[in-house]
Amino acid sequence: MRILIVSGVRHARDYVPLLRTLPGVEVIGCADTADSPFAEDSAALAATTGIPLLDLDEGLASCDIALVCSEPTRHADLAVRALEAGRHVVVDKPAATDTRAAERLWDAADRSPGLLTAVHRLYSPQIARARRVVDSGAIGLPLAVDAEWLAAGGLDGSTVERPELVCDPALSGGGELMNFGWYPALAIRHLTGLEVEEVVAFGSGAPHGPLFDGPHGAHGVEDAAVLSLRLRNGVVATVTVARTPAGVGPAPVSSSLRVLGSHGHVLADEDAPSVAVRGADGERVSRQVGGPAGLTALRRLFTEFCDDIRYGRTPLVTAADMYAAVAVVEAGLASAHLDGTPVTPAARTANVYGSGVCGDLDAVAALVAAVGGLVPVVGDFEAVAAFATAVAGLAPVVGDLHAVTAFAAAVAGLEPCEGGAWTCACHAFPYGRRRAVAAACVRQWGVRRPRRSCRPGRCCGWTCASGRRLRGRHRPGRCCSST
Amino acid sequence: MAVIGAGAIARDHVTALAGVPGVRLAHVVDRHPERAAALAALAEGATWSTDPATAWSDAVDVTAVCTSPESHADLSVAAFVAGKAVLLEKPAALRVADADRVLAAAKKAARPLLVAQTARFQPVHLDIAQAVADGVIGTPRLAHLTWYTGHVWPGGWRGWQLDAARSGGHVAHNGVHALDLLTWLMDDEPVRVFARPCRTWAPGMPTPDSFQILVRFAGGALATVELCYALAARGTFVRRLMLSGTTGTLHHSSEDEPRAHTAQPVAPASIEGAMAEQTRHLRDVLDGVAEPLTAPHQVRAALAAALAAQLSADEGRPVDVKEVC
Numbered sequence: 001m002r003i004l005i006v007s008g009v010r011h012a013r014d015y016v017p018l019l020r021t022l023p024g025v026e027v028i029g030c031a032d033t034a035d036s037p038f039a040e041d042s043a044a045l046a047a048t049t050g051i052p053l054l055d056l057d058e059g060l061a062s063c064d065i066a067l068v069c070s071e072p073t074r075h076a077d078l079a080v081r082a083l084e085a086g087r088h089v090v091v092d093k094p095a096a097t098d099t100r101a102a103e104r105l106w107d108a109a110d111r112s113p114g115l116l117t118a119v120h121r122l123y124s125p126q127i128a129r130a131r132r133v134v135d136s137g138a139i140g141l142p143l144a145v146d147a148e149w150l151a152a153g154g155l156d157g158s159t160v161e162r163p164e165l166v167c168d169p170a171l172s173g174g175g176e177l178m179n180f181g182w183y184p185a186l187a188i189r190h191l192t193g194l195e196v197e198e199v200v201a202f203g204s205g206a207p208h209g210p211l212f213d214g215p216h217g218a219h220g221v222e223d224a225a226v227l228s229l230r231l232r233n234g235v236v237a238t239v240t241v242a243r244t245p246a247g248v249g250p251a252p253v254s255s256s257l258r259v260l261g262s263h264g265h266v267l268a269d270e271d272a273p274s275v276a277v278r279g280a281d282g283e284r285v286s287r288q289v290g291g292p293a294g295l296t297a298l299r300r301l302f303t304e305f306c307d308d309i310r311y312g313r314t315p316l317v318t319a320a321d322m323y324a325a326v327a328v329v330e331a332g333l334a335s336a337h338l339d340g341t342p343v344t345p346a347a348r349t350a351n352v353y354g355s356g357v358c359g360d361l362d363a364v365a366a367l368v369a370a371v372g373g374l375v376p377v378v379g380d381f382e383a384v385a386a387f388a389t390a391v392a393g394l395a396p397v398v399g400d401l402h403a404v405t406a407f408a409a410a411v412a413g414l415e416p417c418e419g420g421a422w423t424c425a426c427h428a429f430p431y432g433r434r435r436a437v438a439a440a441c442v443r444q445w446g447v448r449r450p451r452r453s454c455r456p457g458r459c460c461g462w463t464c465a466s467g468r469r470l471r472g473r474h475r476p477g478r479c480c481s482s483t
Numbered sequence: 484m485a486v487i488g489a490g491a492i493a494r495d496h497v498t499a500l501a502g503v504p505g506v507r508l509a510h511v512v513d514r515h516p517e518r519a520a521a522l523a524a525l526a527e528g529a530t531w532s533t534d535p536a537t538a539w540s541d542a543v544d545v546t547a548v549c550t551s552p553e554s555h556a557d558l559s560v561a562a563f564v565a566g567k568a569v570l571l572e573k574p575a576a577l578r579v580a581d582a583d584r585v586l587a588a589a590k591k592a593a594r595p596l597l598v599a600q601t602a603r604f605q606p607v608h609l610d611i612a613q614a615v616a617d618g619v620i621g622t623p624r625l626a627h628l629t630w631y632t633g634h635v636w637p638g639g640w641r642g643w644q645l646d647a648a649r650s651g652g653h654v655a656h657n658g659v660h661a662l663d664l665l666t667w668l669m670d671d672e673p674v675r676v677f678a679r680p681c682r683t684w685a686p687g688m689p690t691p692d693s694f695q696i697l698v699r700f701a702g703g704a705l706a707t708v709e710l711c712y713a714l715a716a717r718g719t720f721v722r723r724l725m726l727s728g729t730t731g732t733l734h735h736s737s738e739d740e741p742r743a744h745t746a747q748p749v750a751p752a753s754i755e756g757a758m759a760e761q762t763r764h765l766r767d768v769l770d771g772v773a774e775p776l777t778a779p780h781q782v783r784a785a786l787a788a789a790l791a792a793q794l795s796a797d798e799g800r801p802v803d804v805k806e807v808c
Contacts, residue, residue, distance in 0.1 A: 143681060143683050143693075143713070144695075144709070146629055146707075146709050150725075150732075200679070200697065201697075202677070202697050202699045202705055202801075203705075204703065204705065208703055211624035211625055211727075212727075212729060224624075224625050224705055226707040227697070228679045228695055228697050234681070234686075236679050236681045236695060238695045238697075238709055239707075240725075242727065244625060244727040244732055245621075245727070245731065246620075246727070246730070246732040248725055248734045258709075260631065260693075263715055264714075265631065267721070267738060269738075339675065339801065340675065340699075340801030341800075341801065
């Protein structure tokens, strides 16, 4: 397999030597776009590893696999370009920094003859073992997952090439939740097989300060975040991610997972099992059985992907998995930005925007009425705003378009763009756009769950916005168990 | 010591008393005579009664309030008014205003209040607290606390723990252990919490057996707390604490300890003997040679955080701790 490094900005200096140890794999060179802001990184990679620096089109034409190693905010575009060139693609983590980009990537993968996967750690021996234990039924049905991902230092150039590559949102898309959240999000999905329905996060990004004395604060991004997830079927999960001055284990990244099931539990620690060696000088070294998990996972990722290509298999992580992981991270950033307001991760739906409902508020109100079964919601801003208040429990949402749009941006993490498209609005969003409100309503409340209709006596999952007091306690954001 | 409330935790206190010289069980109060008598029978010379007022009679130095939580505040205040020291089971109260009443009564009576946040006295936590005090990790900024155990409360559906009106809800009455521990270790007060419940035993439970809490502290520090009672084998434990500070990280996992694997599970050494250690501390407090480890501001902060977490779990939204104060 002939592998082209597409933009040698992040991790390529680690991947190239690893790839060279794999039988049947050849790194043919490194290439970047003509307008790349980091062309010198690719040149430096070529110089230090001795691989040729190629023109991007020329490189894509002559490789089997494009390995995208740019700064994260260019991942999706470069991967799409390689897919459109018909190549197989491995994109570094996170595959995309928002769900719009993840969606483009998904679409490109659907159209391309090439296979797509991304860098992940699901082949880490302990995570793979936990999956086998879950699959065996030994712990019953998984009920709760607890994941911790900590990086120890590394911004001095040892594990991160330059601090801004994980701290400057223009390059990284966020802070450490963006940088690392991908891993636990994929692991939780891998272990449970369930979609995430709600994300709550506290983070240390602006307006809060960083927990530790790193460069994150200067960029307003988080160096730590704690997340609570609600998955389908009432399954729950927590995620704790941070870049801390010291790690838990000896590796640059310490990660551990706990899966609680109905009939047992399984624990996974990527630093274990290990053998402790103490020298006569008193120094203690921990030798991981089977070698460092991160390296093992990467080696297997590339080996398996080559076999996926050779034998026509589906990669372990697909575009849909990538989208789901990006959606969880995106929702986490949005929730953290709102200091813990619950956020529903974006989910893909076919052809929603062509259905004609997102253009005007009357249609949205009708949709809300139809899907939510909330009859008194009619075609005015007041009513939609009231609905927003009721569903999301966002107290200051009042009856004007300004607030409703803010709500749409805040809850759905969306901002309006021309032509019906929308983008993540974690940091800023313009107000006063009907289309965004409509899109957010569609996305948040219904079209993707058309079967979730209300029936008398059946909990609909939505809160009544009518103000009528029905069965049980009536509180904003809480299911009222009524129609 | 007089004990009021002769349930399971009272029996643990009485058992611990037997191993600590200088303090002894004098009297037991319970509304059920047979339960009071049975507990009193464990200690030579101990008397019993069904009259609460006898729990702060002249012959008593310290009243241990071991009733279910809804009566904690009134009984503690009465004991302080009578001039007794108080060992108060957690949670201190079911409302912050009631905790304030207890703290005010203690202050007015100038008698010590020790809240039985027994987790503080688990050997590993005493050691971690000492390490933090020694500056081993600098200032703690991020905590991840994982407590799993296999335990179903006794009493079936009659257990007071399942009745939120009496227990305050599981997030409140057990979450306060974890939140108190973190309040103490971080030397900071929670200001915003989000709690998510998980009912692993039965979907119809009125209060969940398991839950998770996200915490933001006044100084910006963050914490993830995960507490689960649903391990498959009763009496088993998985305990883990990661505490990351400005200059280092502390980590303990019970999975790293030599463990006894027996038909009757044995608790990990890291958490063993906490009740006896707490009782020794209480004796030292009564002797005037130690201040109660549960400082008044921590009692209030931990309870407020736990009540806020319960509200969060009930309503599915993040809650500012000041909302319940």
